[in-house]
Amino acid sequence: MKIEIITTTNKELKETGFGGLKVCNGIFDSIAKMCYNVSLNICKTEEDLENIVKKNPDLVVLTVKYISPQNEYDIWLSEYFSHRGINFTGSSRDVLKYDSNKISAKLNLSSKGIKTARHFMAVPGQYKYANELPIKFPLFLKPINAANGNGIDDLSFVTNFTEFNSKVLSLYSTFNIPVLVEEYLDGQEFTVAIISASNNKLIVSPIEIVLPESKNGLRILGKKAKNDNLEKLKSIEHGEMKNKVIKLAVDSFLALGVRDFGRIDIKANKKGDCFFLEANLVPGMTFGSSYFPESCKIEHGLTYDKVIQLILKNGLNRVKNTS
Numbered sequence: 001m002k003i004e005i006i007t008t009t010n011k012e013l014k015e016t017g018f019g020g021l022k023v024c025n026g027i028f029d030s031i032a033k034m035c036y037n038v039s040l041n042i043c044k045t046e047e048d049l050e051n052i053v054k055k056n057p058d059l060v061v062l063t064v065k066y067i068s069p070q071n072e073y074d075i076w077l078s079e080y081f082s083h084r085g086i087n088f089t090g091s092s093r094d095v096l097k098y099d100s101n102k103i104s105a106k107l108n109l110s111s112k113g114i115k116t117a118r119h120f121m122a123v124p125g126q127y128k129y130a131n132e133l134p135i136k137f138p139l140f141l142k143p144i145n146a147a148n149g150n151g152i153d154d155l156s157f158v159t160n161f162t163e164f165n166s167k168v169l170s171l172y173s174t175f176n177i178p179v180l181v182e183e184y185l186d187g188q189e190f191t192v193a194i195i196s197a198s199n200n201k202l203i204v205s206p207i208e209i210v211l212p213e214s215k216n217g218l219r220i221l222g223k224k225a226k227n228d229n230l231e232k233l234k235s236i237e238h239g240e241m242k243n244k245v246i247k248l249a250v251d252s253f254l255a256l257g258v259r260d261f262g263r264i265d266i267k268a269n270k271k272g273d274c275f276f277l278e279a280n281l282v283p284g285m286t287f288g289s290s291y292f293p294e295s296c297k298i299e300h301g302l303t304y305d306k307v308i309q310l311i312l313k314n315g316l317n318r319v320k321n322t323s
Contacts, residue, residue, distance in 0.1 A: 001316060003031055003038040004057040006049075006077060008067045017064035018285040024063050026287050030308035031061075045069045049077075053084050058319045059312065060088040065096055065282055089315045091259045091281050098256050099281040100145050102180055105256060109276055112255050114248070116276045117185055117267070121178040124169045130161035138184040141167045143175045151175060154214050157184060185275060187268030189219075190236065192249035193283070193295035195261045195310045198317065202253070203310065205299035206245045208236050209291070233294050244274050252276050261311045263292050 007017075007024045018024065024040055031038045043049055046069060052060065060081055066074040079093035090096075098105035106116040120134045121144065127133055138159045143151040151171050158164045164181075171179045193205040210232040211219040236242040249264040256262075256279055265277040284290035287304050296302040302310070 001036045001059065001319065002055065002057045003036050003059045003061060003312075004052050004055060005031070005038065005040045005061040005063060006043050006052065007040070007063045008043055017062075017282040019063070019290070023284075023286050026304075027061065027063065027285060027308055030305045031312070033305060034309060043067055046072075046075060049075065049080055053081075053086060056086075058087060059315045060086055061312070061315075062088050062090055062282065063285075065100065087315060087318050089260055089312065091257070091262070095257050095259065096281055098279050102144055102278050105279050106276070109252055109255055114251055114255060114276060115274065117182040119180060119182045122164075122168050122181050123178050124165070124172050127164075130164075133161075133164070133181075135181070135183050137164075139164065140182045140184045141171060142180050142182075143171055144177050144180045145175075154218055157218055185267045185269045187270050187272065188241070190245045190266040190268070190274075191291045191295060192245060192264045192266065193261075193292045193299075194249060194253045194258070194264065195296075195307075196259065196314050197310070198313070202250060203296070203300065204246055204250060205295040205302075206236055206242060206249065207233050207291070207295045207298050209233060233291065233298060235298055241268070241272060241274075244272075248274050248276060252279065260314045261292075263295070 005024060005028055007021065009021070018027065021042070028038060028040045041048065041052060043052070044067060062077045064077065066076045068074050076093045076096070078088055078090065078096060081088045082092065098108065103119070103121060106119060110116050118135050138157060141156050141158060141164070151174060155163070155167050158167055168179050189209045189211065190206060191209060195203040197203050212230050213219055236245060245266055248266055252264050253262055258279070258281060263280040263283040265280065266274050267277050268274050283292040285293060287293065293304050293307045296307045
């Protein structure tokens with residue numbers, strides 16, 4: 001089996017995928033242990049991608065969603081390789097949009113009866129008075145497409161119109177896209193790693209994310225908490241809650257049409273009702289800290305190498321089924 005790993009050095013990407021070059025080298029090492037013919041490629045241009053196609057690999061491991069050639073449009077890797085008949089890991093371009101655009105995922109799932117937090121979008125100056133807002137305070141504000149907690153901090157939690165306007169302006173000025181405004185959920189936070197296994201079975205790994213309290217008594221999973229690894233990851237202790245989290249995550253995974261693997265983020269309110277937050281379809285894979293491999297370790301005792309083996313398995317099976 002010939003496997004090509006693809007990453008990029010573009011530091012402007014808002015969506016970081018599996019992680020940087022160090023993470024990709026770790027993935028390379030894991031695959032090499034499986035005795036496959038594997039190469040790691042840093043692709044910056046379409047010519048770089050054309051060189052991968054010429055190698056005619058059995059599987060391409062996509063560690064990012066797209067590359068951004070200088071002064072050109074983004075090239076979405078799943079779409080690029082799909083059009084050229086090259087087998088790749090992860091979901092199609094049509095499904096990856098649910099990762100990049102959180103609103104589209106929420107609308108899709110809401111239309112299928114899956115619970116998501118009530119939400120709307122906002123830009124500076126759109127609302128003149130507090131009574132025009134579709135949802136009452138408190139509210140939670142974040143960029144519509146940012147990953148890794150970008151744009152999220154204590155000021156994301158707003159309780160009045162002045163705070164609302166200030167955060168909308170700040171986020172819009174930084175990211176230049178509409179702001180996602182959600183009802184504030186005041187319960188536990190969860191994430192669920194899901195891997196498609198053989199015979200249409202799923203390996204489901206739910207965990208709770210416990211955050212330290214900020215100065216304001218809030219527990220917010222923002223950029224600083226993620227960068228500093230301040231959160232604690234643990235098994236979900238309450239059986240009924242765990243079952244609710246698993247059901248919501250699996251229903252969301254299937255309804256969105258996710259292929260191979262993905263991570264579903266969920267949050268509860270104080271009543272214990274669970275709501276879909278977002279889908280991470282090229283999730284972080286940093287050894288020892290990223291939620292996806294850590295979830296698999298906590299719930300099933302899987303090593304990092306085993307997790308990499310499992311997320312490749314469906315892609316490798318596609319080769320066997322077509323040969």
